[in-house]
Amino acid sequence: MSEPGPTGQTATAVDEIHILWTSEGMSCDGDTVSMTNATLPSIEDVVLGLVPGLPRVHLHNKVLAPEVGDEFMAPFHRAARGELGSFILVVEGSIPNEKINGDGYWTSMGNHPETGEPITVNEWIDRLAPQAWAVVAIGTCATYGGIHAMAGNPTGCMGLADYLGWEFRSAGGLPIVNVPGCPVQPDNFMETLTWLLYQAAGLAPTIPLDEQLRPTWLFGKTVHEGCDRAGYYEQGGFAYDYNSPKCQVKIGCWGPVVNCNVTKRGWMDGVGGCPNVGGICIACTMPGFPDKFMPFMDQPPGGTLSSTLTTGYGALVRRLRSITNRTANQEPKWHHNRAELTSGYQPRWPRR
Numbered sequence: 001m002s003e004p005g006p007t008g009q010t011a012t013a014v015d016e017i018h019i020l021w022t023s024e025g026m027s028c029d030g031d032t033v034s035m036t037n038a039t040l041p042s043i044e045d046v047v048l049g050l051v052p053g054l055p056r057v058h059l060h061n062k063v064l065a066p067e068v069g070d071e072f073m074a075p076f077h078r079a080a081r082g083e084l085g086s087f088i089l090v091v092e093g094s095i096p097n098e099k100i101n102g103d104g105y106w107t108s109m110g111n112h113p114e115t116g117e118p119i120t121v122n123e124w125i126d127r128l129a130p131q132a133w134a135v136v137a138i139g140t141c142a143t144y145g146g147i148h149a150m151a152g153n154p155t156g157c158m159g160l161a162d163y164l165g166w167e168f169r170s171a172g173g174l175p176i177v178n179v180p181g182c183p184v185q186p187d188n189f190m191e192t193l194t195w196l197l198y199q200a201a202g203l204a205p206t207i208p209l210d211e212q213l214r215p216t217w218l219f220g221k222t223v224h225e226g227c228d229r230a231g232y233y234e235q236g237g238f239a240y241d242y243n244s245p246k247c248q249v250k251i252g253c254w255g256p257v258v259n260c261n262v263t264k265r266g267w268m269d270g271v272g273g274c275p276n277v278g279g280i281c282i283a284c285t286m287p288g289f290p291d292k293f294m295p296f297m298d299q300p301p302g303g304t305l306s307s308t309l310t311t312g313y314g315a316l317v318r319r320l321r322s323i324t325n326r327t328a329n330q331e332p333k334w335h336h337n338r339a340e341l342t343s344g345y346q347p348r349w350p351r352r
């Protein structure tokens with residue numbers, strides 16, 4: 001069974017696939033750690049073959065691997081030589097510009113077997129990405145550069161699509177798949193990976209991506225649209241410190257303009273979700289993060305106008321709703337159209 005890719009190319013279904021995962025870019029390994037909290041499905045279920053229909057998966061991730069040194073690096077070298085078979089390349093961490101590294105290098109993974117010299121992450125990406133069935137960037141550093149790419153950084157760091165080009169296509173005919181987040185929301189990544197594995201098996205259509213190469217079903221809504229506090233916003237109820245359950249836009253929340261689903265999905269197994277539990281949204285999933293959203297604790301410029309408009313309208317709506325709420329809290333009058341109780345006992349207290 002096969003599935004046409006976005007370029008019209010036909011990918012062949014696979015029954016066994018490797019996941020070559022490098023977190024050696026500018027990274028804190030936080031996306032790997034976050035991913036281990038996924039439940040829909042868990043990485044353990046995928047690797048142990050407990051999800052029906054998926055190809056057999058071999059995971060190579062340095063944080064989780066029992067192998068070390070040359071033994072861990074062996075599948076990467078085999079893949080570079082075209083000897084590994086089908087694989088998905090997962091890139092974690094932003095990509096430095098090795099053309100401005102002076103006399104050294106910014107970041108590396110393993111050594112050249114012949115020379116013993118370090119192999120830069122950039123060289124690994126150059127070798128592996130064109131051969132990979134799919135290429136996935138995990139976390140905001142790998143997708144759009146993230147914190148390492150902020151103004152003034154000396155490394156020239158960038159996201160994977162800026163490094164390989166936004167028109168890049170993998171051997172499976174796919175664009176880069178971006179799953180941003182700082183760190184990535186665990187189930188967002190595992191759901192994306194599972195879709196790709198089903199697609200590789202010939203059991204799913206081509207993964208739908210938006211213009212920023214994010215899965216559409218995960219990043220199509222804003223934080224605000226799923227926020228537990230959105231009712232306060234609409235009624236002009238705003239927090240002025242972090243001890244309030246009200247909307248946090250005046251203390252720096254960017255939720256109304258940020259594509260992220262954690263207010264709906266939570267962080268781990270449905271629990272949490274930044275503004276739901278008292279954290280302002282600092283837009284960590286966005287291509288403009290962090291520069292466009294700093295300083296983090298200040299009210300977003302657009303928030304001043306929208307919250308001012310909402311304050312007047314919201315006060316009126318809140319007043320009208322409180323009246324309706326009082327009447328909704330009363331039973332209909334025909335529930336009380338009998339002079340006496342219909343129960344068989346005599347109350348010891350005066351009746352209303």
Ligand code: SF4
Pocket residue numbers: 223224225227228229230231233246247248249253254255256275281
């Ligand atoms: S806390 Fe943020 S996301 Fe939630 S309602 Fe307020 S502005 Fe929107």
Ligand code: SF4
Pocket residue numbers: 181182223258259260261262263273274275280281282283284285286
């Ligand atoms: S709600 Fe905002 S800060 Fe929290 S994960 Fe989503 S984008 Fe990042």
